[in-house]
Amino acid sequence: MTHVAPVALGAFAPVSRLDTALADLVVDKPTLVLDIDRVEYQYHQLKQGLGAADIHYAVKANPTREIIERLVAIGSHFDAASRAEIELCLSQGAAPEHISFGNTVKKPADIAFAHQAGIGVFAADAEQELEKIAAHAPGAQVYIRVLVENSLADWPLSRKFGCRADMVGGLLDRAVALGLKPVGLSFHVGSQTRQADMWSGVLDAVSDIWHRARAAGHDLDLLNIGGGFPAFYGERIDGPATYAARVMELVRARFGDVPRVMAEPGRGLVAEAGAILAEVLLVSRKSASEMHRWVYLDIGRFSGLAETEGEAIRYQFVSPRDGDEVGPCVMAGPSCDSADVLYEKRPVMLPLTLAAGDRIVIRNAGAYTSSYSSVGFNGFPPLEVVVL
Template sequence: MTASVTGAAAAADPSDCATSFAISGRHLDYIAKHRFERPTLVLDLEAVAAQYRALARGLGRARIHYAVKANPHPAILRRLLAEGAHFDAASRAEIEFCLEAGARGDQISFGNTIKRGADIAFAHAQGITLFAADAREELDKLAEHAPRAEVCLRLIVENSAADWPLSRKFGCTADKALMLMGYAQERGLQVAGLSFHVGSQTRAPWMWEETLDQVAALWQSAIAAGHGLRLLNIGGGFPARYDATELLSAEAYAAEVMARVEARFGGVPKIMAEPGRGLVAEAGAIAAEVLLVSKKHENDLHRWVYLDIGKFSGLAETMDEAIRYPITTARDLEVTGPCVLAGPSCDSADVLYEKQPVQLPLGLRSGDPVVIHACGAYTSTYASVGFNGFAPLDVVVI
């Protein structure tokens, strides 16, 4: 199969186009020139590096800790380290990936608030000193396994405007955070500051404002209570382009976020950010193939299009249709029509887009190549190991 990629379709009605914004890049040229026996993620390291530099310019004095969970490929970690990045790890394995890539312990933070005691001890032994927590029990583990460690308390933030809010599983309320600061000090830990996450895919800088106001109010209360906070971790949320919605450039977006941060936290000695999706998503695309095009009834207004990749082989973020990946085909100049998009597995949950059908060419047939764009984040790491016998997602880095 030779994948061929086109830009926006030249249809009379722009709404009939399979995609309505320009998509280009070295990784797409690579896909167009190669055959793939199964779904393959192709990543462009130069695009990752360029995005890092753009975010770094916009973030200014804020230190970037790349969210390793977005894509821990060794080549990405090595390249980002060479660019000057630090790293935020969510597990012992991710810490080991960073160390193997050449990072020092003091360039890694352990940002998961749910950690095994043995993994805390491992991290501490590697020279990692900054840990996240949001509960008394986690502080007890840190005091036991990483004495004198620095702690960033993670806050729950309300009313996230993100496409994928992250406000329930992690964090504590403002009142509890104040209590935990005192408890951490009693246990001999150093309360470095506060962390939060506005939610994944926060499309506009103004969407940060309510969250920043919440955090600033707690920050001032903590200072008034005598806590010498010195570090603000603004987390992730930096968006990737998945559709034709107007987004600021990475540099402009980061600069506008930082302007809002500085307006509220100008005196904070240290600021760090944890971009993941916004750093690597647009640098990758998946070469896939149509397995079947069918209708459940001859009078159906839409078709079902089944791909050789689905929720369990890399596209988990299509859950609830939260992330809608742009898709191009070799037939994008043809007339399009609505379809339900599904994966290949024998699980009825393996349906990617049904609530909002996808516009794909009416001539699409089994064996046709398709390219799924902006897949550099949360695809290879979400791919299952052999569900239904389908192999994990292949990865090629150029």
């Protein structure tokens, strides 16, 4: 990594600290540039809207040490999915009571580690998971994750996590029998839920389960509303404070004055704080009559852009040739895997003058890029990270 004279990026005129850094930075491999100040800004905006709800940053979105360090300093709590994420948060000064073990599938040894480290809140969605927690974290608080089936998110998180409504009561009862403290419910409305009102159907379903559980005698006082807070990928979204305030309005209308509300933003905290510098490797056509060009980048699904799976997340691209006439492109990564195609069903509009060697900036790429990057599939390097 070297710092040299500024690189002209055409229409990409520096308008912020991140933009200025991108214009001044020359790299020889795909590089994610992060502005930690922007992470802090997003945190305060979300906190303003969420009010008394505790933000538990979803560490999996971007586990860069400097992000965790800054969030600890400004009072964030954390949602950890593994022992390594717990260790990371603790190493940066997070208090154990500010960390929840939110993965519903955990190794017994990791449950024991978390319990010994002082972690007191665990997620579960199955009887066997409750039994593991009871054996290795006796007396712990648990919340039951509910399966969401009517998500309107761009990336629904259905089936793998959570249990259906008819199982929740039995799991709460089982937790009590095992000596655990069942304190609440959790759910995830789905990643990139672009409008706050899209939460309504999910909240209706979960609130029905919540009130039935309380009527059955379970003194629930914790509601974990998960993530879903969006980032900008080309379609209009509300600002984070406005969005979060509306979500809380919808929550209060259905659940009343819940003593403890947890929110687990990941994308909404870090996506817009990062951009990737990449390079065009090849522009080609498959035949002389082919309508779409193929644009190959030096970054693909296996080196950071895994969220192009299903073309759910639509990254925004900036090049030094912006302003020239544009045409549709199929975008692909550099690897020798035929699955390494980013956008084909909905081609990307890019300048017709785009050529090999041109720089590409991938905007709002701070979430689920460095954490998804492989260790070096096909010999291509994992995504480099530069922190401002």
